[in-house]
Amino acid sequence: MMTVTDLNTRAISAGFVRRVGPGVRIWLVSAALLAAIALFSPAQGAASAVFTAQSLVNTAPYLLLSILIAAWARATGADGLIARAFTGAPAVMILLAALAGGLSPFCSCGVIPLIAALLAMGVPLSAVMAFWLASPVMDPSMFMMTAGLLGSEFAVAKTIAAVGLGLFGGFATLAIVRMGGLAEPLREGVGNGACGGSIVRTRKDVVWSFWHDDARLRQFWREAGRTTLFLGKWLTLAFLLESLMIAYLPADLVSSVVGGAGIVPIAAATVVGVPAYLNGYAALPLVSGLIEQGMAPGAALAFLVAGGVTSIPAAIAVFALVKRTVFALYVALALTGSFAAGLIFQAVAS
Numbered sequence: 303m304m305t306v307t308d309l310n311t312r313a314i315s316a317g318f319v320r321r322v323g324p325g326v327r328i329w330l331v332s333a334a335l336l337a338a339i340a341l342f343s344p345a346q347g348a349a350s351a352v353f354t355a356q357s358l359v360n361t362a363p364y365l366l367l368s369i370l371i372a373a374w375a376r377a378t379g380a381d382g383l384i385a386r387a388f389t390g391a392p393a394v395m396i397l398l399a400a401l402a403g404g405l406s407p408f409c410s411c412g413v414i415p416l417i418a419a420l421l422a423m424g425v426p427l428s429a430v431m432a433f434w435l436a437s438p439v440m441d442p443s444m445f446m447m448t449a450g451l452l453g454s455e456f457a458v459a460k461t462i463a464a465v466g467l468g469l470f471g472g473f474a475t476l477a478i479v480r481m482g483g484l485a486e487p488l489r490e491g492v493g494n495g496a497c498g499g500s501i502v503r504t505r506k507d508v509v510w511s512f513w514h515d516d517a518r519l520r521q522f523w524r525e526a527g528r529t530t531l532f533l534g535k536w537l538t539l540a541f542l543l544e545s546l547m548i549a550y551l552p553a554d555l556v557s558s559v560v561g562g563a564g565i566v567p568i569a570a571a572t573v574v575g576v577p578a579y580l581n582g583y584a585a586l587p588l589v590s591g592l593i594e595q596g597m598a599p600g601a602a603l604a605f606l607v608a609g610g611v612t613s614i615p616a617a618i619a620v621f622a623l624v625k626r627t628v629f630a631l632y633v634a635l636a637l638t639g640s641f642a643a644g645l646i647f648q649a650v651a652s
Contacts, residue, residue, distance in 0.1 A: 328535040332542055339546070350545040357541040357587065358534075364450030365533055371442045372529045377512040377522035388425045388433075392476055395429035400468025403436030404461055417623060427487050427628070428479060432472030434620070435636060438610040439464035443529070444583070451586045452593070456603070459650075463607050463643035470642075471635040478631070487628040533583055540584035544591040568644040571601035572637055575609030585609060600648025608640035 336354075340347025358365075388395055420430050440448075440461045449457035478484055512518035589602050597605075612633055621629050 328539055332535070332539045335539075335542060346546075346549055349549070350542055353545040353548075354538060354541040357544070358537060361447070361450050361537065364446045365537070367446045369443070369526050369529045369533065371446065373522045373526035374512075375442070376525040377518045378510055379508045379512075379518075388420060388429055392426055392428060393473075395426065396432045396469065396472035396476065399429040399433040400436050400465050400472060403433040403468050404440050404464035405442065421488050421623075426476075426479070427484055428472045428476035431475040431632070431635070432468040434632070435471040435611055435639065436464045436468030439467065439607050443533075447533075447583055447586055451590045452602075456599070459603060459647050460606060463603060463640075463647070466643060467607065467611070467636070467639040470639045471632075474635060475631065484628060484631070487624045489623065489625055536584040537587065540587040543584075544587045547588065547591050548595075565645070567598050567601045568604045568641060568648060571597070571605040572608045572641045572644065575605040575607075575612070575640070598648060599651040600644040600646075603647045604640050604644025607643050608637055611636035611640065 336347060336351060339350055388399060390398070417430060417434055420433075421427065440463075445457050445461060448460055475484065509515060509518060512522060585606055589597070589606060593599070593602055620632055624632070
């Protein structure tokens with residue numbers, strides 16, 4: 303039977319978990335994982351700690367540039383330029399939305415209310431779909447991190463894949479809408495977005511020389527600090543997991559599943575990317591390790607693109623906003639486009 307002390311302990315533990323928040327939890331997971339490794343295998347624990355520290359040092363220049371880009375975009379108000387992508391003819395809107403999605407510095411928490419706002423304001427679903435599919439795949443900070451960990455060629459290919467996926471999804475959705483489908487995509491009771499939605503509801507001037515404005519300068523440093531913590535926690539966990547993958551995952555197994563040419567490795571990576579994807583930044587070191595163990599370039603790109611668009615957090619957010627038919631289309635377009643991007647990149651790389 304559970305005692306009062308046990309109940310109090312559980313209550314305190316539950317309250318602690320709620321208070322620490324998701325950011326601190328990632329640090330705790332990394333610390334607990336490293337402690338467990340050191341307990342069961344002291345040699346591997348030391349090796350994993352050294353590998354993680356060295357990897358963070360090696361990626362520091364790209365990490366710093368990523369942080370500065372994210373903070374600059376928020377302080378200048380450049381992220382507000384996204385509103386201009388959703389005006390004009392449908393084909394023009396799709397093109398601009400795909401470009402904006404592939405190049406804009408939006409995180410997942412900002413995209414979801416932004417999408418809700420766009421749909422509630424009557425922006426065509428085709429343009430919104432183009433932006434929605436391209437946005438999780440690439441942004442300026444992600445480009446720098448991808449170039450640092452996987453090479454500039456891979457970073458360019460991933461950017462092209464993001465824009466291409468947006469174009470593919472946008473025009474496919476436009477065709478379905480013109481045939482009379484996908485009317486009223488939002489679920490009942492969904493509003494017009496909160497923090498992200500204000501970007502399109504209220505257009506503000508872009509101030510490139512933001513350092514002359516004290517409020518914008520403070521916003522720059524706040525965003526820089528937030529981005530530093532965000533990237534730091536995920537990269538630390540990712541490098542720690544990569545060290546274990548290199549130590550314990552047989553290279554021949556990786557090569558047999560997602561290595562070599564052909565359709566099967568790319569298809570496998572596309573499907574595996576859905577449940578296995580952690581985070582856009584955390585996935586990069588893991589894929590880097592897999593490539594070293596024999597993962598095909600096309601499979602690596604398909605994994606990153608499919609995982610970014612259909613990861614569990616992103617998928618849940620999409621499911622909460624739109625009706626099931628729109629959600630099913632979103633997933634189908636993401637998987638089809640990711641598979642196609644992997645095939646094309648594999649053909650070019652080989």
